[in-house]
Amino acid sequence: MGQALILIALLVVAGHAVAEPIAPTRQQALLHLLKQDCGSCHGLTLKGGLGPPLLPRTLAGKDADALAAVILDGAPGTPMPPWRPFLSPEEARWLVDRLREGVP
Amino acid sequence: MRRFAFLLPMLLAATAWAGEPRGTGDLGIVVERAAGRVQVVDTTGRARLATVPDLGDLSHASAVFSRDGRFAYVFGRDGGLTKVDLLEARVVRRIVQAGNSIGGAISQDGRLVAVSNYEPGGVRVFDAGTLDPVADIPTPGSKVVGLVDAPGQRFVFSLFEAGDIWLADLTDPKRPAVTRWTGVGRQPYDALITPDGRFYLAGLFGEDGMALVDLWYPEQGVRRILAGYGRGEAPLPVYKMPHLEGWAFAGRRAFVPAVGRHEILVMDRDTWTEVGRVPVQGQPVFAVGRPDGRQVWVNFAPPDNGTVQVIDTETMAVVKTLAPGPGVLHLEFTPKGEAVWLSVRDADRVDVLDTRTFEPLARLPADKPSGLFFTARAHRIGQ
Numbered sequence: 001m002g003q004a005l006i007l008i009a010l011l012v013v014a015g016h017a018v019a020e021p022i023a024p025t026r027q028q029a030l031l032h033l034l035k036q037d038c039g040s041c042h043g044l045t046l047k048g049g050l051g052p053p054l055l056p057r058t059l060a061g062k063d064a065d066a067l068a069a070v071i072l073d074g075a076p077g078t079p080m081p082p083w084r085p086f087l088s089p090e091e092a093r094w095l096v097d098r099l100r101e102g103v104p
Numbered sequence: 105m106r107r108f109a110f111l112l113p114m115l116l117a118a119t120a121w122a123g124e125p126r127g128t129g130d131l132g133i134v135v136e137r138a139a140g141r142v143q144v145v146d147t148t149g150r151a152r153l154a155t156v157p158d159l160g161d162l163s164h165a166s167a168v169f170s171r172d173g174r175f176a177y178v179f180g181r182d183g184g185l186t187k188v189d190l191l192e193a194r195v196v197r198r199i200v201q202a203g204n205s206i207g208g209a210i211s212q213d214g215r216l217v218a219v220s221n222y223e224p225g226g227v228r229v230f231d232a233g234t235l236d237p238v239a240d241i242p243t244p245g246s247k248v249v250g251l252v253d254a255p256g257q258r259f260v261f262s263l264f265e266a267g268d269i270w271l272a273d274l275t276d277p278k279r280p281a282v283t284r285w286t287g288v289g290r291q292p293y294d295a296l297i298t299p300d301g302r303f304y305l306a307g308l309f310g311e312d313g314m315a316l317v318d319l320w321y322p323e324q325g326v327r328r329i330l331a332g333y334g335r336g337e338a339p340l341p342v343y344k345m346p347h348l349e350g351w352a353f354a355g356r357r358a359f360v361p362a363v364g365r366h367e368i369l370v371m372d373r374d375t376w377t378e379v380g381r382v383p384v385q386g387q388p389v390f391a392v393g394r395p396d397g398r399q400v401w402v403n404f405a406p407p408d409n410g411t412v413q414v415i416d417t418e419t420m421a422v423v424k425t426l427a428p429g430p431g432v433l434h435l436e437f438t439p440k441g442e443a444v445w446l447s448v449r450d451a452d453r454v455d456v457l458d459t460r461t462f463e464p465l466a467r468l469p470a471d472k473p474s475g476l477f478f479t480a481r482a483h484r485i486g487q
Binding site: 037040043050079081082085086 | 407
């Protein structure tokens with residue numbers, strides 16, 4: 001059982017390694033995109049605009065994968081566009097994590 | 105005399121370029137949105153004159169001007185309304201009038217400033233002199249977009265969620281008389297008024313087409329124009345909402361950004377029917393006419409926001425494609441259009457270009473510049 005857990009942990013780590021960690025320069029580019037381009041609709045400080053606020057308290061309790069899916073594929077019937085052409089799923093998920101902990 | 109000697113350096117510090125009386129017709133502001141500052145600029149000398157800080161969150165900030173051209177009213181995303189004295193380069197008064205606002209307008213007589221709000225919605229009207237509240241027009245459950253002034257001391261605006269257009273007559277500022285048109289179309293996202301103040305057009309995000317009101321005959325109601333301009337094609341994703349201010353007229357032709365299409369739509373302004381489309385590089389954000397109407401300059405949503413294209417309004421063809429730098433957010437012509445100013449956000453620069461030769465005339469440093477607003481707007485209807 002313990003061995004199985006270790007194996008799973010190793011696989012998870014390996015899986016992330018295969019997906020490649022997000023390089024620091026790319027992280028900067030993603031934060032820039034978050035502020036400047038997401039900020040067009042959600043506000044530069046992410047407190048909302050035409051789009052809803054993206055603050056930790058407004059995202060609390062929402063499923064991280066579902067949020068990443070909205071980033072990647074948009075929200076039909078609203079102005080939220082799909083960002084998949086510009087972001088990998090890992091990058092979308094990384095942005096969700098940053099939003100949930102609060103972007104400085 | 106001693107008192108005067110004491111005052112003089114203060115005056116010099118506040119108005120470093122002054123020294124003698126000066127007009128305001130060639131002044132303007134550059135919004136440095138992340139820094140919460142505006143620069144006061146001179147479009148004749150192509151220079152920054154001063155910086156005014158402490159304007160709050162200026163994402164999506166816009167401005168209108170008092171009709172003497174001395175004061176800018178800056179509308180910030182944080183609900184702030186700031187009155188800036190361009191000559192003394194200082195904040196006269198700043199109020200936070202809502203949680204989240206999107207823009208504003210100044211009345212025909214210059215005495216009222218109206219602000220459109222996302223949170224809690226509605227339009228609030230203030231005394232242009234004091235910024236004291238005058239009237240409040242709530243729009244329950246709807247964000248307000250596309251607020252413009254119209255002749256007859258009126259304001260016109262659209263309700264994003266409700267799909268309404270409202271016309272508010274503030275002849276008696278304490279008792280606005282509001283006419284409401286409901287169900288004009290899905291998700292009006294911005295609007296414009298023709299330079300003569302007669303026609304108000306709301307762009308629709310939720311469907312193809314625009315909603316038109318003839319303010320000479322408001323009793324005729326709202327008419328749908330350009331219905332179905334997408335003709336069933338799946339719209340392309342929109343990475344930044346188009347703006348409809350500053351649209352372009354050349355003779356009978358009007359040029360507006362399409363939504364979800366990499367096109368500028370050309371309409372005949374007598375019949376309000378489509379007479380052409382100009383393919384462009386990306387999703388247009390602003391399509392602004394040079395004051396003489398011969399050219400339309402277009403910038404784009406990401407990922408094409410490093411490009412600017414120029415359309416000849418006679419041939420309806422792109423005659424120039426420019427690459428000023430990453431993140432071209434806004435453009436503004438000098439009052440008679442010999443030059444255009446471009447804010448190049450990611451290069452921290454404002455570029456001034458000759459509109460005939462497309463050659464650079466000046467480059468000014470600015471901290472993440474966004475909106476550019478010149479005092480010539482003071483004398484235009486709808487701005």
